[in-house]
Amino acid sequence: MNYFEIFDIPVSYGIDEQKITDVYLKKQQILHPDLWGEQNNSDVSMLNEAYYVLRNPILRAGYFLKLKGIDPDAIVSSESAQEILLLREQYESIDSEIEIEDFSKYLRERMGNLIDSLYKLENNLAEFNKKFTLLRFIKLFLDRIVPDAYCGD
């Protein structure tokens, strides 16, 4: 059973979040170990994993491609490479905390744009893959420059 089937929705990048949550909570009511003991743990774990992946736009894109039998690109396309180089230059010229904040905000917006464009590319998987790869690189970049403030101590 794939993650989309678990929630009884079609395999598509665009999802109905409300429906996913409704099904998720309903299934939790009949599986959760607090209510029924540990015997369903592997089902609950699968349900939790599926819910997490489908609600996360980046993980969902990767999973969607995988189901379509496509490996994500290992390297970015040449126009994407240019954008990444530019971002890197921009980052290197930053010298204050506030600028980092603005820059990470900008990166988040850019990721938002890319995610929006993915919805329109469901039928053009090559292009979908390109945008997804760029998205992953920007995410990685963001992770490195603003590791979350509260990661342990």
Added chain:
Amino acid sequence: MLIVGIDLGTTASVIAFMQHGAPRSITVDVGKNTTPSVVNYEDSGIVVGREAIYRMDPAHSVFGIKRFMGTNKKFFGRSPEEISADILFYLKQSAEITLRTSIDAAVITVPAHFSDAQRIATKRAASIIGLKVLRLINEPTAAALAFGLDKKKNGVFAIYDLGGGTFDFSILRLANGVFQVLATGGDNYLGGNDVDDSILLFNLSNYGLDIAQLNEGEKMLGRLVAKSLKENLGNEKEVKKNYIYKNKNYEFRLSNVIMRNIAQIYLNRTLKIADQVFLDAGITSQDIDGIIAVGGMTKMSIIKETVRNHFNVDVFDEINPEEAVAHGAAIHADSIAFKKKSMLLIDVVPLTLGIETLGGSVDRIVHRNTAVPIVQRREYTTHKNGQNGIKFHVVQGERPLAKDCRSLANFELTNIPKMPAGVPRIVVEFSVDVNGILNVTASEKSTGVAQSVLVEPSEGLSSEDMASILENATKNRENDTLEMAHVFLKVESERMINFWESLINEIPNEYKNFVRSETELLKKASAAEDFPQMAVHKKNIENISGQFLDEIISARLSQKIIEDKRELA
């Protein structure tokens, strides 16, 4: 048989149970619902709570042990687990006496952001005193349970939990008895204690004093003075209190302006964390129905004000910020013990769990904010021909490099059959249970030879330490509960008699005669070992003394009558 919820806090602890479908705190410490998490280790015995503070004996006292859970630190030869066990023991026994029944199991709360090692340490503290832990639940989630049950509300709410030592921020969906945590974040080293420290530092520097010159006892006194300034400020412009250092009197001050400046520094840190949690949950503050404020620090109006302005949403403070967490734990304890289908709690992994890979980066295996229970597998292989062992380093945290994350455990899978590089299939399985505790196993699959490795936390007590502590604990606490309760009642009564006899002149006049006669009656009952009567009079004194005990203690602090017992410096 009774099942309770326990909030084992950095500065104060609360124990609660369900009575007629509603959570209720159990009066434990001289007529109060909250017990300071302070333990005094004297030759004569262990004293916990307000009396430990009253002893003014910092040289033998432990404050805020929660901050050291999951570490190897020792105080007076005791591990943080053992010291926490002493607090739990006090709470449990006192509650048993108050309710006249034995307590068998508990749900204990931990900061949502507690690491694996800290969670394991908390569980071990309970097992040292033979208290069964039904579940560890996250503090902000517990607060949401108390709020949700009380207000019968549906919607999406954020919990802003700023306590004495830790900060947590969680976003939950409340829907007809289902409490679903969407995302959580926090800082285990951010709380009211830091504010107290800043107030202390500010005042010391006004007199040209350096905190490095103070010994532990002097620091403790300073913090108590700072804390009481903070608590007494309210809407005043400025408050003052004396601090005695090396037999000299210093006047400590705290103005509203200074308080605001100090609080702002810590508030900004909490808001930054909260912003990230909103990002993780994939929603904005406009999507939520309100923020619920819990934790002792949120009693300060500046905090509620700032949070309200930053997010532009309602801040609810109707639930008691100090007891809500224990109440939520009691609700959950009742629900899981009796498998009640009307309530369901779905919580998440607070911190990403992963494995260090070649080059020191982290392979993230369980992402933070994934719901529990969760099992994730990852396959690894060897990179040398004939390699028969492989080392794994398990880490927790969000940073990309393992060295910046918290190290959880190291283990080695050995006896891998000799094969060319890249052929063995080593499956590492991460499994996080409903307590948020991680179990890691590894096995080699290609040959069908499976070998599992159970991981122990790198810090905290080892299994052997634990075994020997347990053995001693059982030896020491072999008596059955009733007998134990009697012994405890007797000790407590005697302590109470001495306590109030020595303080009789400081009791406000309207209560003095009552306390005097009740103390006499308690003395008589104690001499006759009439336990039911002892309980009655002890209770009477506790009930009435709740009205003035804190005032007496703080008065003694400021009136420097403390030298009567022992030298501090």
